[in-house]
Amino acid sequence: MRISARADYAVRAALQLAASAEAAPVKAEAIAAAQDIPHKFLEGILNELRRAGLVVSRRGGNGGYRLAGPAASISIADVIRAVDGPLVSVRGVRPPDLAYTGPAESLLPLWIALRSNVREILEGVSLADVAGAELPRGVLALTEPPSAWTNP
Numbered sequence: 001m002r003i004s005a006r007a008d009y010a011v012r013a014a015l016q017l018a019a020s021a022e023a024a025p026v027k028a029e030a031i032a033a034a035q036d037i038p039h040k041f042l043e044g045i046l047n048e049l050r051r052a053g054l055v056v057s058r059r060g061g062n063g064g065y066r067l068a069g070p071a072a073s074i075s076i077a078d079v080i081r082a083v084d085g086p087l088v089s090v091r092g093v094r095p096p097d098l099a100y101t102g103p104a105e106s107l108l109p110l111w112i113a114l115r116s117n118v119r120e121i122l123e124g125v126s127l128a129d130v131a132g133a134e135l136p137r138g139v140l141a142l143t144e145p146p147s148a149w150t151n152p
C-alpha cells in the first residue's frame with residue numbers, strides 16, 4: 001500500500017486543525033506554513049475535505065478552516081478516503097470486485113485480508129489520537145519489532 005502525497009498532506013492538514021480545535025478558524029496559509037505543504041495544493045485538499053464534510057470553512061478576515069466535528073470522531077481513514085478514495089484497491093478496483101482463476105485464485109482472500117487490516121488500523125485511529133500522541137496500544141505494538149522500521 002502506498003500513501004499518496006495528497007493523503008499525507010490531507011492528514012497533516014487535518015491534524016493541524018485538530019491541534020487548534022479550540023482556537024479561531026485557521027487560514028490555509030498558516031496550515032501550509034506549519035506543515036510545509038504547497039499552498040495551492042493544500043487549497044484543493046481542503047476543498048475536498050470540506051466536500052466530504054470533514055472540515056468547514058468561513059470566509060473573511062476572521063475566516064479559515066476548522067474541523068466539522070470533534071477530532072476524536074474523525075478517523076485517519078476518513079481523511080484518506082476523502083482525498084484518495086478507497087483505502088485498498090488493486091489496479092484501481094476494490095478487492096471484492098476482482099476475480100482470479102487457477103493458481104492466482106487465492107489472491108482474492110489475500111487482498112481482502114490486507115484491506116481488512118488496513119481498515120482496522122486507519123479506522124481505529126482518530127485525529128485526536130495522533131494529535132495527542134496517544135496512538136492505540138495495538139498500533140504501537142505493531143511498531144515494536146525492529147523489522148517494522150527497516151526496509152526489506
